[in-house]
Amino acid sequence: MDKAYQKLIDGNRRFALEKKFDDPEYFKKLSLGQKPDYLWIGCSDSRVPANEVTNTESGEMFVHRNIANMVVHTDFNLMSVLEYAVNVLEVKHIIVCGHYGCGGVRAAMTNKTYGLVDKWLRNIKDVFNKHRAELEQIEDLDKRSDRLTELNVIEQVQHLAETKIVQKAWHDGRNVQIHGWVYGLNSGLITELKAVYDDKGDIDPIYRYDFDK
Ligand code: CO
Numbered sequence: 001m002d003k004a005y006q007k008l009i010d011g012n013r014r015f016a017l018e019k020k021f022d023d024p025e026y027f028k029k030l031s032l033g034q035k036p037d038y039l040w041i042g043c044s045d046s047r048v049p050a051n052e053v054t055n056t057e058s059g060e061m062f063v064h065r066n067i068a069n070m071v072v073h074t075d076f077n078l079m080s081v082l083e084y085a086v087n088v089l090e091v092k093h094i095i096v097c098g099h100y101g102c103g104g105v106r107a108a109m110t111n112k113t114y115g116l117v118d119k120w121l122r123n124i125k126d127v128f129n130k131h132r133a134e135l136e137q138i139e140d141l142d143k144r145s146d147r148l149t150e151l152n153v154i155e156q157v158q159h160l161a162e163t164k165i166v167q168k169a170w171h172d173g174r175n176v177q178i179h180g181w182v183y184g185l186n187s188g189l190i191t192e193l194k195a196v197y198d199d200k201g202d203i204d205p206i207y208r209y210d211f212d213k
Pocket of ligand 1: 043045067099105
């Protein structure tokens, strides 16, 4: 048996034993249902695991991850997750978490092709283009990419506020908060970049929906 593979099965047995040892009812309680307070939208990068970096347990966080933590309004996968999280699970916080040293963001700054992911990264090129003046001032490419990572997170927070799903929740008086974070791979620390609590802020009128008709 391949060692890398067997490690997972062994790890699982140990996990189940330890959890049951700490709390014999642990899995029984979890099996009754989930009521997470948070929706996490993060990068697929193996170094940014949602639960570990926030010190949360099974059942606390509903998770969606894709390359470079994007919120693309035509992405039915993400939109299904978002709708379910907001309307059924009734999460209180939606977190977009990017990370410094993001390969997806870095790749989007180049002219290389990587396959299908080029189309996905095209969305980040648009963020670059929008902030070109600021980004081109930064000579160091790692620093430029880290700044693009931050701008990209802020952009995705904005995209969430522009969805009908989130706006309807606000309209119905529900306090859904959107947070933009960036995680430092070399510090383990999260920096809070932006938070949006309601539709009073800087959502362009063209993205606002009317619910009172
Ligand atoms: Co990444």
